[in-house]
Amino acid sequence: MSNLKYRVALIGALILASVWALFPRTVIERTPRGGTFVYDTVKRVPLKLGLDLQGGMHLALEVDESKGAVANKSDALDNALRVVRNRIDEFGVSEPVVQKVGEDRIIVELPGVTDPERATALVQKSAFLQFQITDETQALDRVATRIDGIVRDRGLTARSAAASPTKTPTAGDKAVQSLFVGDSAAVAGDSAKRLATADSATPDTNTAALTGTRDGPFSRLLQPYQIPGQYLVAASDEPTMRLFLADSAVQAALPPGKVVRWGSDTVVAGGKSYRSLYVLDTRPIITGDYLVDAKPRSDPMEGTVVTFTLNNEGARRFKTETARHIQDNMAIVLDDRVMSAPVIQSSIGRDGQITMGRADVQAAQDLALVLRAGSLPVALKVAEVRQIGASLGQDSIDRGLVAGAIAIALVVLIMIGYYRLSGVLAVLALILYMLYTLAVLAGFDAVLTLPGIAGLVLTVGIAVDANVLIFERIREELDRGKTVRTAIDEGFRHALSAIVDTSVTTILTGAILYQYGTGPVRGFAVTLIAGILASMFTAIFVTRTFYLVWLSRTAAGRPLSI
Numbered sequence: 001m002s003n004l005k006y007r008v009a010l011i012g013a014l015i016l017a018s019v020w021a022l023f024p025r026t027v028i029e030r031t032p033r034g035g036t037f038v039y040d041t042v043k044r045v046p047l048k049l050g051l052d053l054q055g056g057m058h059l060a061l062e063v064d065e066s067k068g069a070v071a072n073k074s075d076a077l078d079n080a081l082r083v084v085r086n087r088i089d090e091f092g093v094s095e096p097v098v099q100k101v102g103e104d105r106i107i108v109e110l111p112g113v114t115d116p117e118r119a120t121a122l123v124q125k126s127a128f129l130q131f132q133i134t135d136e137t138q139a140l141d142r143v144a145t146r147i148d149g150i151v152r153d154r155g156l157t158a159r160s161a162a163a164s165p166t167k168t169p170t171a172g173d174k175a176v177q178s179l180f181v182g183d184s185a186a187v188a189g190d191s192a193k194r195l196a197t198a199d200s201a202t203p204d205t206n207t208a209a210l211t212g213t214r215d216g217p218f219s220r221l222l223q224p225y226q227i228p229g230q231y232l233v234a235a236s237d238e239p240t241m242r243l244f245l246a247d248s249a250v251q252a253a254l255p256p257g258k259v260v261r262w263g264s265d266t267v268v269a270g271g272k273s274y275r276s277l278y279v280l281d282t283r284p285i286i287t288g289d290y291l292v293d294a295k296p297r298s299d300p301m302e303g304t305v306v307t308f309t310l311n312n313e314g315a316r317r318f319k320t321e322t323a324r325h326i327q328d329n330m331a332i333v334l335d336d337r338v339m340s341a342p343v344i345q346s347s348i349g350r351d352g353q354i355t356m357g358r359a360d361v362q363a364a365q366d367l368a369l370v371l372r373a374g375s376l377p378v379a380l381k382v383a384e385v386r387q388i389g390a391s392l393g394q395d396s397i398d399r400g401l402v403a404g405a406i407a408i409a410l411v412v413l414i415m416i417g418y419y420r421l422s423g424v425l426a427v428l429a430l431i432l433y434m435l436y437t438l439a440v441l442a443g444f445d446a447v448l449t450l451p452g453i454a455g456l457v458l459t460v461g462i463a464v465d466a467n468v469l470i471f472e473r474i475r476e477e478l479d480r481g482k483t484v485r486t487a488i489d490e491g492f493r494h495a496l497s498a499i500v501d502t503s504v505t506t507i508l509t510g511a512i513l514y515q516y517g518t519g520p521v522r523g524f525a526v527t528l529i530a531g532i533l534a535s536m537f538t539a540i541f542v543t544r545t546f547y548l549v550w551l552s553r554t555a556a557g558r559p560l561s562i
Contacts (some may be wrong), residue, residue, distance in 0.1 A: 004552060007545040013431065018439035022046050026471065030329050039073040046442035048112040050449030051097065051388070056111035057119060060384035062104055074103040079377040081106055084123050086373035098486060104405055105383065117383065118366065124380055127335065127370035129288030131318070132228030132259075134329040135279040136340050139255035140222070148216025150249050157217045218244055225267075225276070227329045227341055232267060232274040241277070258284050261331070262336040278338045280331050285321035290314025294371035295363030304364045310353055314349035323347035400450045404457040411461055419471055421561030425546040429538040433463050436537065440530035450529060459531040466539035470495045471562055486561045488547050496540065503536045 024046065048054075061075045061084070070076050077100055084106060085098045097109035113119050151157060165190075221241050222231040233241050243251050245260060254260065263276030294308040312320060320329070322344050331341040415423035435458065441448075474491030482490065507529055514525035 004545070007541070007548070011432070011542055011545060015435065018435045021439040021442045022435075025421050039435045047438065048339055048445075049445045050447045050452070051109055051111040052449050053390045054112055056109060057113040057116050058174045058384070058386050059108040059110075059123065060101075061106040061123060061380045062383045064379035064381040066379075066381075071398050076378040077104065077106060078239040078381060083374050083376050083382075084108065087370060087420060088121055106380070109388065111449075118362070120382055120385065122366055122370065124382065125335065125370050125376075126286070127367075127373070128375040129291065129371065130284040130285050130333040131285045131321075132280040132282075132333055133325055134227060134331050135255075135258055136228045137280065138228070139258050140229075140231075140260070140279045141192065141224075143255055144219040144252055145216065146220070147218045147244070147253050148251055149243055150247075150253055152218045154247060154249060156244055156247060156250075172387040181546060209232050218250075222277070223274075227237065227343075229279040229329065230263075230280075230341060231277045235266070235275055238275050255279070260335060261338050263341075265340070276338065278331055278341060280333070280338075285325070285330070286310075286314060288371065288375060291371055296361060298361065304361060304362050306368045306371070308368075310350050310352075319347045319349050368488045379527075387428060400454065401541070404453055407457050407494060408460055410461050411464060415464060415467070418562055422471050422474075423551075425543055425550070426464060426471075429543045430463060431469065432542055433531075433534045433538040434460065436534040437527075437531050440534065441527060444526050444530075446526060452524070456527065456531070459527075459535070463531070463535040463539070466495075466499045466535060467543060469498060470539065470543065474560070474562060478560065478562070484558070485551055487560070488544070488551070492540065492544050499536060499539060506532050 017347065031054050050056075061080075063076055063080075065071050070517065081098070081100050088096045088108065088110070097107065097110070098108055102105050108123060110119055143413075221233055221237045221244075223233075225232045259280050259282045261280055264277055265276050267274045280496035290310045290313060292309055292311045292314075294306055296306050299305055320331075323346075326346065327345050328344055329341045330344050332339045397445050412427050415426050417423070419426065431436045433458075437459070446452075470491050473495045474487050477483070477490045510528040510532070513528070514522050518526060
């Protein structure tokens with residue numbers, strides 16, 4: 001009886017946990033923001049409906065050729081399709097539609113999306129990570145006079161800076177503030193872990209660095225700052241500087257082997273705001289192609305961070321390259337924007353982390369997601385965005401639900417009609433099977449589609465197979481003259497190996513589908529694995545517990561209705 005109490009308690013606890021997982025509720029999420037923690041109220045819907053049942057968001061993506069022509073757009077889209085699909089799959093088992101249409105467009109359809117801006121930014125973000133050494137030779141200063149002349153000759157000073165194409169920083173650009181590297185021996189600055197020493201200065205100590213005697217239209221906008229290759233540009237002069245740097249003649253006059261990149265940080269000094277501008281070596285010492293993992297986390301001291309890991313080849317190259325640049329500044333560049341430029345104190349190995357400061361956990365999750373999925377081979381632009389309705393239509397949905405209800409009713413009638421009391425116990429176990437399966441799917445953030453519901457109904461019929469196998473073995477033991485308790489024990493014991501073997505082979509198949517499949521295939525795999533695990537548990541443990549409860553309340557020698 002002590003064993004029976006524990007079994008009943010476990011089943012009851014799982015029922016409560018499953019109901020809690022499936023019940024829509026409002027939750028409080030604790031996220032770091034502004035140097036402290038805030039609490040946000042979030043509506044949680046455990047099981048969402050798919051495109052066929054409720055519609056969703058439709059995105060049409062095309063190659064962005066605003067920065068240059070793409071030779072073979074079809075091949076470029078084929079490569080971009082893989083990256084976009086990987087990013088969308090990182091959302092969870094949401095059964096999206098990601099496909100190439102024609103030779104110049106990618107279609108993305110996301111069911112039940114509540115944040116379209118986030119989804120759009122996620123598929124568009126290039127996420128190209130580079131590590132580049134800052135210029136130590138003052139190369140830009142040596143050509144500044146020549147660029148001043150080019151600016152005057154081409155009449156750039158007479159143009160309206162307001163008409164220049166200014167890129168608006170994205171939410172991800174604003175969020176990422178600095179990068180840390182895990183090897184403590186390589187760290188410079190006040191903290192034993194912090195590499196981004198340029199970010200540690202206060203506005204009062206920076207004021208002296210902002211003075212200068214430059215008189216040309218280009219050179220007067222640049223103020224040398226703390227580290228070699230870093231300059232400050234007044235925020236009010238940023239459109240003008242972007243106009244100058246976008247000119248082809250100015251680009252041709254820039255130092256060979258060097259590239260100019262804007263920074264993500266803003267410096268405030270003397271009541272005035274400045275943006276950082278960096279001159280970097282064109283050749284990166286390593287890129288994000290070697291990154292194998294990235295994970296978000298919250299740190300009480302550092303706020304929201306994204307840790308990353310390089311593969312063996314990347315770690316070896318990174319260690320070799322950084323060893324050649326001891327005491328040089330290394331710029332961490334994400335999508336052509338410098339996140340920070342720390343000093344290399346010693347060779348750096350495999351692990352690092354991006355500190356996102358005031359950003360919330362969702363921003364860290366999105367950054368880790370795009371880093372894991374890889375960078376886009378070409379820039380993409382959104383050609384069309386719209387909301388779409390349920391693809392099946394309400395009449396088809398209603399008929400499908402009626403068909404599912406009829407199928408379940410037939411299974412229940414057949415089990416009870418053929419196995420009597422034992423069939424009733426099996427039906428009760430099937431109810432718990434459905435509850436447990438839906439709870440597991442909710443844990444995976446699954447999206448229900450009509451085919452998925454039909455598959456779930458089908459697994460109900462498959463799930464009774466284990467009960468049928470057990471019941472038939474119990475019948476055989478009863479026919480041999482054994483007592484009811486002995487027949488039940490022997491029936492479960494003899495059927496156990498067959499149930500486990502068939503379940504394990506099916507789970508292995510589902511695991512392979514989940515590992516190598518995408519979109520709906522992964523969704524089906526999760527449903528399959530969740531259903532098999534719930535089926536095994538209810539058939540072997542729950543049904544037997546029901547038998548033990550019946551035996552504990554039945555007079556000795558009473559026949560079993562089976």
